[in-house]
Amino acid sequence: MPDTRTAPFRRAVIGLNGGPTDILAVRLACQLARPTKAALVGVHVVEVDWTRDLSEDVASDNEAASAVLDLAEAAAERDGCRLETSLLQARDVGAALVDEAASMEADLVIVGLPYRKKFGGDFAIGRTIPYVLQNAPCEVLVVREPIASQVARGREPGVAVGAGLGPSDRL
Amino acid sequence: MSGDRAPLPGRKPGDRRVRVERPHAELFRYSAPGVLTARQKAHEERGRVARAVARAKAIMLGRPLATEQEIDERLSKKKALAIFSSDAISSSAYATEEIVRVLVLGGVAALAFSVPVAIAIAALLGIVAISYRQVCYAYPTGGGSYSVSKRNFGRRASLVAASALLIDYVLTVAVSTSSAVEQITSAIPVLHPQAVLIGVAAIGLITLGNLRGIREAGNIFALPTYLFVGSALLMITLGVYKAIVLGEGASYAPELAQQSRNLLEGAGILLLVRAFAAGSVALTGTEAIATGVPAFQPPESRNAARTLVVMALLLGTLFIGITWVAGHFGITHSDDPGGQTVLAQVAAVVYGAGTIPFFLFQAFSALILFLAANTSFNAFPRLVAILAQDGFMPRQFSFRGDRLAFSLGILVLGLVAAGLVALFGGETHLLIPLYAVGVFIDFTIAQAGMIRHWLRERPAGYLPRLAINATGCVVTASVAVVVTTVKAPPSLIVIVLIPVLVGVMSFIHHEYERTARMLALRPEQVIEPPHRRERVIVPVPNISRAVVQAVNFGRSIASDVRAVHVTDDAAGVAGFRADWERQIPGVPLVVVESPYRSLVRPFLAYLDVVAPPTDEVLTVVVIPEYVARHWWERLLYNQLSNRVRTALIGRPHTVVVSVPYRREAETDAEA
Numbered sequence: 022m023p024d025t026r027t028a029p030f031r032r033a034v035i036g037l038n039g040g041p042t043d044i045l046a047v048r049l050a051c052q053l054a055r056p057t058k059a060a061l062v063g064v065h066v067v068e069v070d071w072t073r074d075l076s077e078d079v080a081s082d083n084e085a086a087s088a089v090l091d092l093a094e095a096a097a098e099r100d101g102c103r104l105e106t107s108l109l110q111a112r113d114v115g116a117a118l119v120d121e122a123a124s125m126e127a128d129l130v131i132v133g134l135p136y137r138k139k140f141g142g143d144f145a146i147g148r149t150i151p152y153v154l155q156n157a158p159c160e161v162l163v164v165r166e167p168i169a170s171q172v173a174r175g176r177e178p179g180v181a182v183g184a185g186l187g188p189s190d191r192l
Numbered sequence: 193m194s195g196d197r198a199p200l201p202g203r204k205p206g207d208r209r210v211r212v213e214r215p216h217a218e219l220f221r222y223s224a225p226g227v228l229t230a231r232q233k234a235h236e237e238r239g240r241v242a243r244a245v246a247r248a249k250a251i252m253l254g255r256p257l258a259t260e261q262e263i264d265e266r267l268s269k270k271k272a273l274a275i276f277s278s279d280a281i282s283s284s285a286y287a288t289e290e291i292v293r294v295l296v297l298g299g300v301a302a303l304a305f306s307v308p309v310a311i312a313i314a315a316l317l318g319i320v321a322i323s324y325r326q327v328c329y330a331y332p333t334g335g336g337s338y339s340v341s342k343r344n345f346g347r348r349a350s351l352v353a354a355s356a357l358l359i360d361y362v363l364t365v366a367v368s369t370s371s372a373v374e375q376i377t378s379a380i381p382v383l384h385p386q387a388v389l390i391g392v393a394a395i396g397l398i399t400l401g402n403l404r405g406i407r408e409a410g411n412i413f414a415l416p417t418y419l420f421v422g423s424a425l426l427m428i429t430l431g432v433y434k435a436i437v438l439g440e441g442a443s444y445a446p447e448l449a450q451q452s453r454n455l456l457e458g459a460g461i462l463l464l465v466r467a468f469a470a471g472s473v474a475l476t477g478t479e480a481i482a483t484g485v486p487a488f489q490p491p492e493s494r495n496a497a498r499t500l501v502v503m504a505l506l507l508g509t510l511f512i513g514i515t516w517v518a519g520h521f522g523i524t525h526s527d528d529p530g531g532q533t534v535l536a537q538v539a540a541v542v543y544g545a546g547t548i549p550f551f552l553f554q555a556f557s558a559l560i561l562f563l564a565a566n567t568s569f570n571a572f573p574r575l576v577a578i579l580a581q582d583g584f585m586p587r588q589f590s591f592r593g594d595r596l597a598f599s600l601g602i603l604v605l606g607l608v609a610a611g612l613v614a615l616f617g618g619e620t621h622l623l624i625p626l627y628a629v630g631v632f633i634d635f636t637i638a639q640a641g642m643i644r645h646w647l648r649e650r651p652a653g654y655l656p657r658l659a660i661n662a663t664g665c666v667v668t669a670s671v672a673v674v675v676t677t678v679k680a681p682p683s684l685i686v687i688v689l690i691p692v693l694v695g696v697m698s699f700i701h702h703e704y705e706r707t708a709r710m711l712a713l714r715p716e717q718v719i720e721p722p723h724r725r726e727r728v729i730v731p732v733p734n735i736s737r738a739v740v741q742a743v744n745f746g747r748s749i750a751s752d753v754r755a756v757h758v759t760d761d762a763a764g765v766a767g768f769r770a771d772w773e774r775q776i777p778g779v780p781l782v783v784v785e786s787p788y789r790s791l792v793r794p795f796l797a798y799l800d801v802v803a804p805p806t807d808e809v810l811t812v813v814v815i816p817e818y819v820a821r822h823w824w825e826r827l828l829y830n831q832l833s834n835r836v837r838t839a840l841i842g843r844p845h846t847v848v849v850s851v852p853y854r855r856e857a858e859t860d861a862e863a
Contacts, residue, residue, distance in 0.1 A: 066209070075199050080212045087214055088222035095221065106217070111209035120202040120209060156203075 033129040034122040039089040042133020051100040115152030136166040256594035274414035277503040279477025282564040284510040287474035289534040294467040310515035314508040321504035323664025327482040328496040336483040340641035355693035356630040361572035365609035372561035378536030379554035387618040399606030402569040405595030416559035428513030573601025584697040625679035632672035639665035726750040738853035742816035805844040
């Protein structure tokens, strides 16, 4: 069973990137939010490079960007909870996530950590998660993608997620 | 991107973000790449009247449900027994009465045969139940006579089975409701004059409940069956105790015994056969468990088979028990208007007339009978939907309504059953001759299908199973013949109705197949862009913004555009032409003068002359229309356009396009 020992929160921001960890993060957030009926906000950030103006319309007609939020929203509904969604354009995903969490007065940020199977397998921590860990104005939960070898041994992804959520993993 | 696009400042200098609105999000959701799913808001009506109607519908029927909200609940044996058996077990409420009603014609002595007749019917029930046990195992996906016969005999036999089933379901509603109302009026005789009204109102309420999508799996539906079974078993036990231990009840005089022996000779045998046929209505609903095998918890077949056995034992016990108590206490049916049913009389003798247990028992009897009627509201629409999916019924029967129920099937069932109750004055015994015929035809077809199944599959040890179904088939076929014969002429209505329904369904299927063949593309066919020319013709009653919009649309799709003005005002033609050429140059105008004042027919005649339907040219008739803002404006505008459009329906190689002109467009034009 996942370890869901965490302080009650009122609003959590879930960083969504369209990867396999999105559903895991949403399901975990639903599980944590249910007892206190906390609000959940799924945020997807489309990065706009410096060659384009930030206000330029990049994301509104972007099917992939909308699909990320819609699929997360559907997953939340399947788990019996409501997920608000927010689509952002920014220069940097981490900064936008942190700023959005701060402006929404969120007391929890949940982000997913994907596992890359190439080159012997490793967690692709990238630069977003470290930025969020260092700058988030609230607590942060990192949901790791199940390691391929654990899945092969029959461990369910949810169990793998839960295993990484003990007090020591609380960031 | 819409809305405020000003970047929002971040906590650090240079960190900015823009919140993006998603215009589709309110109405649609991406469910897969390239696939949008409409949200509830996209289904909402837009017109004011349509919105008001939708609101009223939501109040009456509940808010619309999404397809994924359908609940696929598996039933435990206890729950399934209650839900699937209500139809069969409730038959014990009127089956004894049907036997007594026939036997009493042979005098009081003949009533002594009510128990042997009931035992014979219970033996028949045993045979049918054992036969249907085989169906539970052979068809774990549901062994209704339609599906069994479809798999084993093909279309015609399956349609006969389906027709008989449809009649059976309609009559289940009519008979059960009528009998329920009789139980109520037996307890409260002052309600008897309103029996038909109560019956029709009850069917209306059940229809409404089913349109709201009530779930049969709910505990509330299991309760009436157990309340009835419990109170009926208690009544039989108390009746037997009073009769045997306390020595209460009627005893037959020696001369009556002699009379009963004489009865077996001559016309008496016929009377017994008629009583058997009348009482065989007790078997209705026996097949329900075999039909609903997939609804059971795993192992589905074994659980269904066991439940079927328990149901048959319960039904047999109740039926024989009630008949025995009725016979022992000399209870006969009453032909008086407002008279009590046999069941109510038995309850009155055992529990005491006017006592609380008596009223409770009558209430439980009425409840289980209403529940039995409700089972048809689940089965009938599903069967009609399957028939519609197979192309034997109009397709709209397979569409689910806002509440996931097959609304059209429910409405049709409610209307037909209510009509029958009204037509037969709410008299159960008048409806029963129609009832048992279809049921036994269904039994026979299902058992014959099983014989074919065993002969085709030939699994290990199939011979005993084959023998069981063969026995079931022969016995039920014989009973079908007997029931039809002795209940004629009313029973013949069903015999006529079945081929009529088969004919109608075959006709519908033939039509759908013919159209599908006509519309089908060959798999190897690749559709190239069309090579034929388009010719646009715009009927113009005047020069207006609506006409200009239609003409401009015509110009956007073809170069050959001409306007046709049909008029009965010869004097105004020159002025009209001058205005046209000045204001809309480049579009040839043809004026058709109509001295006989008809406007549509000369236009059609002109089309036939200048644009005869040929393969080379596609004629596009562009009709300008003014969009009415209020309901009463519809009476004032577009009458001629509507007539032209109607007249052109079905014209070969012709496409009719309506170009609506809205008030907003008018405002823009003014600006």
